């Protein structure tokens with residue numbers, strides 16, 4: 001079956017098509033191993049035939065779908081694989097920041113599937129071992145038969161705008177010049193819209209209106225799904241909670257904070273959208 005063009009070559013299935021060519025994403029801990037050529041890290045995934053010695057260090061291999069029409073697997077490798085010649089470990093956050101959309105999805109999915117497999121060896125209901133299903137991404141309890149699927153935690157992230165300014169906040173453990181848009185987990189029983197109203201009010205004491213959905217993005221820490229929004233503030237007086245947020249300020253579209261998220265990740269996409277819209281209106 002052809003992968004729809006809109007998916008940019010990545011089909012996130014759990015079922016193998018048994019293609020001749022196999023792509024692999026080698027993972028050590030929470031890092032992805034990239035292949036080196038002339039001392040330059042190469043794009044991923046790599047072909048299995050280029051994986052060389054990695055097979056020797058492979059603890060588990062799990063199908064994460066198809067990449068450009070061929071099966072793609074994540075390989076969970078032993079720590080020793082870090083030292084393999086011709087490969088270099090890449091810190092996930094910086095890799096994601098520099099990836100395009102399909103690479104981002106691949107890396108995100110690979111890390112999440114490995115993490116899910118490692119953390120669900122035993123059934124949460126009865127404590128007996130789980131076994132991997134052959135037909136879907138499910139770990140099934142050998143005793144009570146309950147299925148354990150990879151867990152996805154939805155979060156909202158929002159650019160709160162007041163006239164030509166956007167609200168940026170700094171978390172207590174961030175460097176002094178790093179700011180971002182507000183974000184938080186959706187609580188059990190809450191809608192995304194309710195979570196937006198609650199998070200913004202809790203963190204900075206502002207009521208919002210005109211909520212607009214922008215898009216979503218998987219974020220593998222470990223299984224978040226970021227739902228991105230723009231919203232308007234009803235007024236501009238900020239009252240920080242002092243716990244989740246250390247400080248928050250309004251920044252004009254042409255005077256943004258020194259360190260902000262790159263446009264490859266959702267926070268950066270929202271900031272870019274704010275700047276585009278504000279410069280059109282106020283520039």
Ligand SMILES: [Zn+2]
Pocket residue numbers: 123124125126127128141142143144145146
């Ligand atoms: Zn069980």
